Amino acid sequence: MIANQLLKSGxxxxxxxxxxxxxxSKADFIHKMKIAAKELEETKYWLxxxxxxxxxxxxxxxxxxxxxxxxIIYKILSSSKAKYLFTLLH
Incomplete structure (x- = not known):
C-alpha cells in the first residue's frame, strides 16, 4: 500500500x-507546478x-x-508567480 502510493505521488x-x-499559458504553467508541489508534499508524507x-x-x-x-519547485513557483503578477499589473 505505502509503496504504491509512494510510486504514484513520486x-x-x-x-x-x-x-x-x-x-x-503562464497561469497554466503555475497551476501545473502547484500540482507538482502538492504531489511532492504527499511524497514526503509517504517517505x-x-x-x-x-x-x-x-x-x-x-x-x-x-x-x-x-x-527547486518552490523557487520556480515563487519567481513565476512574481513575474506573472508583474505582467498582470503592467
Missing amino acids: TSIGANIHEAQNAE ILCEKAASYPFKPNLKSKINELGL
Missing part, C-alpha cells in the same frame, strides 16, 4: 513538471511513513533528494 511530480514545460515503519526499506538520501527538489 512519479506524478515529474509528470506534472513535464506537462508544465508545454503549458498553454516519513516508510522511515517509521519497520516493514518498509528506507534510504535517508531519498528524504534529502525530495527536500532538494522541493526547494
Whole structure:
C-alpha cells in the first residue's frame, strides 16, 4: 500500500513538471507546478511513513533528494508567480 502510493505521488511530480514545460499559458504553467508541489508534499508524507515503519526499506538520501527538489519547485513557483503578477499589473 505505502509503496504504491509512494510510486504514484513520486512519479506524478515529474509528470506534472513535464506537462508544465508545454503549458498553454503562464497561469497554466503555475497551476501545473502547484500540482507538482502538492504531489511532492504527499511524497514526503509517504517517505516519513516508510522511515517509521519497520516493514518498509528506507534510504535517508531519498528524504534529502525530495527536500532538494522541493526547494527547486518552490523557487520556480515563487519567481513565476512574481513575474506573472508583474505582467498582470503592467
